[in-house]
Amino acid sequence: MNYHAFLLWWSRTFTMTIKELKQLIRDPVLLLIIAYFFTIDVYMAGSGINLSLRNASIMAIDHDHSPASRELIYRFRPPYFDFKGDISGKNEAEERLNKGQILAVLDIPENFQRHLLQGQAETVQFQVDTSNTVLGTLATTYAMQITADFGRDFVGKQTGLNSDTMEALPVIQNRYRVLYNPNRIDSWFMSIMELLTVITMLSMMLPAAAAVREKERGTIEQLAVSPLSSLQILLPKVISMGLVILFGVAVCLFLIIIPLFHLPVKGSISLFFAVTALYVFTASGIGLFIATISQSLGQVTMLVILLMMPILLLSGAWAPPETMPHAMYLAMTVSPLYYYNEMTYAILLKGAGIDILWDSILELSGLGVVFFNFGIWHFRRQF
Amino acid sequence: MNFTRIWAVTYKEWREIFRDRLFFIMAFVLPIGIFLVVGFGISFDVEKITFAVLDQDNTAMSRDFLHRFIDSRYFDYKGHVQSEREFDPLLADSNIRFAIIIPPRFEEQLLSGQATSVQSLIDGVFPYRAEVAKGYVTAIIANFNTQSLAEYLARKRGISKGQAIAQVSPLRLESRYLYNQALRSQWSISSGLMMLVLMVAPPFLTALGVVREKENGSIYNIYASTISRSEFILGKLLPYLLISCLNILILWWLVMHVFGTPFKGHPFFYYIASIIYVLCTSGVGLVVSLLVRTQVAAVMLTIVLSFVPAMLYSGLLVPVDSMGRETQIEAHLFPTLYYLRITWGSFLKGLGWTELWFDVAILLSYALILWGIGFLNFHKRPAE
Numbered sequence: 001m002n003y004h005a006f007l008l009w010w011s012r013t014f015t016m017t018i019k020e021l022k023q024l025i026r027d028p029v030l031l032l033i034i035a036y037f038f039t040i041d042v043y044m045a046g047s048g049i050n051l052s053l054r055n056a057s058i059m060a061i062d063h064d065h066s067p068a069s070r071e072l073i074y075r076f077r078p079p080y081f082d083f084k085g086d087i088s089g090k091n092e093a094e095e096r097l098n099k100g101q102i103l104a105v106l107d108i109p110e111n112f113q114r115h116l117l118q119g120q121a122e123t124v125q126f127q128v129d130t131s132n133t134v135l136g137t138l139a140t141t142y143a144m145q146i147t148a149d150f151g152r153d154f155v156g157k158q159t160g161l162n163s164d165t166m167e168a169l170p171v172i173q174n175r176y177r178v179l180y181n182p183n184r185i186d187s188w189f190m191s192i193m194e195l196l197t198v199i200t201m202l203s204m205m206l207p208a209a210a211a212v213r214e215k216e217r218g219t220i221e222q223l224a225v226s227p228l229s230s231l232q233i234l235l236p237k238v239i240s241m242g243l244v245i246l247f248g249v250a251v252c253l254f255l256i257i258i259p260l261f262h263l264p265v266k267g268s269i270s271l272f273f274a275v276t277a278l279y280v281f282t283a284s285g286i287g288l289f290i291a292t293i294s295q296s297l298g299q300v301t302m303l304v305i306l307l308m309m310p311i312l313l314l315s316g317a318w319a320p321p322e323t324m325p326h327a328m329y330l331a332m333t334v335s336p337l338y339y340y341n342e343m344t345y346a347i348l349l350k351g352a353g354i355d356i357l358w359d360s361i362l363e364l365s366g367l368g369v370v371f372f373n374f375g376i377w378h379f380r381r382q383f
Numbered sequence: 384m385n386f387t388r389i390w391a392v393t394y395k396e397w398r399e400i401f402r403d404r405l406f407f408i409m410a411f412v413l414p415i416g417i418f419l420v421v422g423f424g425i426s427f428d429v430e431k432i433t434f435a436v437l438d439q440d441n442t443a444m445s446r447d448f449l450h451r452f453i454d455s456r457y458f459d460y461k462g463h464v465q466s467e468r469e470f471d472p473l474l475a476d477s478n479i480r481f482a483i484i485i486p487p488r489f490e491e492q493l494l495s496g497q498a499t500s501v502q503s504l505i506d507g508v509f510p511y512r513a514e515v516a517k518g519y520v521t522a523i524i525a526n527f528n529t530q531s532l533a534e535y536l537a538r539k540r541g542i543s544k545g546q547a548i549a550q551v552s553p554l555r556l557e558s559r560y561l562y563n564q565a566l567r568s569q570w571s572i573s574s575g576l577m578m579l580v581l582m583v584a585p586p587f588l589t590a591l592g593v594v595r596e597k598e599n600g601s602i603y604n605i606y607a608s609t610i611s612r613s614e615f616i617l618g619k620l621l622p623y624l625l626i627s628c629l630n631i632l633i634l635w636w637l638v639m640h641v642f643g644t645p646f647k648g649h650p651f652f653y654y655i656a657s658i659i660y661v662l663c664t665s666g667v668g669l670v671v672s673l674l675v676r677t678q679v680a681a682v683m684l685t686i687v688l689s690f691v692p693a694m695l696y697s698g699l700l701v702p703v704d705s706m707g708r709e710t711q712i713e714a715h716l717f718p719t720l721y722y723l724r725i726t727w728g729s730f731l732k733g734l735g736w737t738e739l740w741f742d743v744a745i746l747l748s749y750a751l752i753l754w755g756i757g758f759l760n761f762h763k764r765p766a767e
Binding site for chain 1: 492555
């Protein structure tokens with residue numbers, strides 16, 4: 001291809017890109033919805049969602065009524081628990097658990113204090129509502145620690161085994177450090193995840209909608225007789241929508257996530273945008289393929305949603321790849337969001353660079369080239 | 384109300400849906416697909432946490448200690464490293480999510496009756512998982528300590544090992560998991576997904592059905608006909624409601640037989656409540672279809688109005704109690720919260736009318752309001 005032809009090719013592509021952008025700008029409802037996704041939606045996901053136990057309501061059946069039992073109950077307090085008072089017996093406990101008024105019931109047996117003082121091992125019962133697994137798991141974990149600590153402290157007064165003397169005993173002290181997000185701020189994880197969901201949805205939906213609209217209105221015939229190759233018809237749709245999406249990501253990152261949730265960006269922002277552009281390109285390849293096999297927008301949207309759900313859920317964000325059954329894990333490796341998801345958290349939170357992520361970048365590029373070419377090839381076959 | 388006219392619209396709509404084969408298939412495949420993928424894709428069971436080890440002691444005791452992690456089903460051993468530096472790229476690339484460092488003189492210190500410390504590094508990107516992983520580590524170490532201390536005390540003070548254990552770990556918590564004995568999140572997630580899918584699919588169908596007529600212009604036939612607006616809306620939506628009522632049964636079957644979730648409640652009550660919920664969510668689709676003119680906008684707006692609240696504000700993934708105050712208020716504005724209570728109540732707790740009538744009443748009023756808005760704002764003479 002000589003220089004002149006090259007220039008002509010790009011000037012045509014550029015003109016088409018401008019046309020796509022103009023078309024998008026003239027649909028104010030759609031623009032408004034896109035703006036909503038990148039701002040309010042991400043903000044709501046980040047600010048509202050909290051996967052931790054806070055002020056879980058708990059009640060106690062105290063058969064002992066001793067100083068020891070009161071002291072144990074007293075240890076179930078905020079931030080994790082909120083003690084709501086005593087109840088008479090099992091029936092009432094069951095009724096309140098059924099109604100969802102309380103999360104758990106602590107059942108302290110008779111002679112609780114006496115047994116502890118006599119040096120007998122004692123057990124308290126903890127009934128917990130696990131219809132919500134997250135709450136149930138966390139409540140049990142914390143309750144176990146609280147009870148064990150109390151037991152050791154209480155008995156320790158006699159046996160001399162308390163936290164002060166532990167230094168001189170053969171025990172392992174647990175020194176843990178939570179990396180990357182030491183204060184357990186859920187909004188970092190949640191807002192980034194929502195942003196990735198939005199990017200996925202828009203980069204599949206927008207180019208596909210732009211392509212199928214031409215079909216529905218019949219304007220595709222005009223394009224087909226113009227001196228444009230199918231790449232030149234489809235690529236501008238991806239470029240224009242990609243630009244809009246990247247702009248949205250910038251708005252979201254610099255106006256919502258960083259200033260409002262105080263996300264400390266550890267890695268390079270430009271690497272993140274480069275990876276995002278690559279991902280938008282890959283996902284829109286899938287969208288274009290959908291556009292070529294459907295005849296109307298109704299069909300496009302259904303197919304997009306049908307494909308988007310597995311892509312979102314097999315991304316590794318909701319369930320890490322290592323816990324997946326083997327078949328699901330194999331499906332994950334062809335999901336572009338899986339690589340993008342890992343890279344996003346690695347760049348933004350862990351400060352990883354190209355030296356660590358090069359293999360994921362290569363894999364994502366490979367998927368992108370395959371999906372995009374498949375979409376174009378299928379499009380060409382239609383005429 | 385003229386039932387012949389309603390029936391005519393219903394029949395026409397049914398033929399139309401049935402002739403668009405892709406649409407017809409999708410009307411059933413979409414909910415089932417969403418259901419299966421989410422059901423298998425989301426798991427809050429924290430298992431197989433990948434980890435690597437730096438053992439600076441390398442003695443019998445340190446290996447014994449490490450085997451408590453390696454043999455545990457909660458952890459997945461990925462190998463040893465030679466220096467702490469090697470952990471950084473492994474953690475950054477998510478090859479491992481947890482690292483444990485055993486100091487030199489680990490065995491020597493424990494045998495001589497001194498305390499030692501083990502350092503663990505936990506990937507905190509997803510805070511909930513980090514928290515549960517921390518709980519596992521603490522439990523394993525506490526267990527090791529109990530044995531180690533009991534042996535030490537038994538030797539030192541000349542008491543039996545049982546007495547020593549009673550001194551070291553005098554109080555134990557015995558937890559009983561209600562409603563979900565195995566503590567598998569699959570039970571609660573899979574039944575909860577009825578709420579999610581029935582929130583997403585019916586409004587899509589209704590919104591697309593109405594907006595399609597608008598976008599194609601075929602709605603002008605309706606405008607010009609003798610049919611009244613309530614007759615049109617009823618007739619138009621009946622097929623979609625029918626599809627959704629069928630989908631309730633299909634999903635219900637999947638929850639019970641694919642995910643093995645037992646149903647403890649009253650089937651009749653639950654089916655009635657589900658139909659009311661479908662009326663509610665179809666109402667959302669009806670209102671959306673009044674607001675927009677194109678199918679893309681209809682789909683986008685339906686996602687905004689249905690998917691996000693169903694996923695985030697219903698209590699499915701995040702318990703309502705642990706939301707912030709403002710979020711809790713928002714959560715109560717969506718019908719999803721009430722239907723999720725009905726679903727979990729029916730499936731896992733075996734509740735019925737007496738406990739759940741209030742939630743059903745709220746859903747019913749929700750449906751009435753949405754359909755009311757739909758009727759009042761559908762005009763046969765649109766302002767152009």
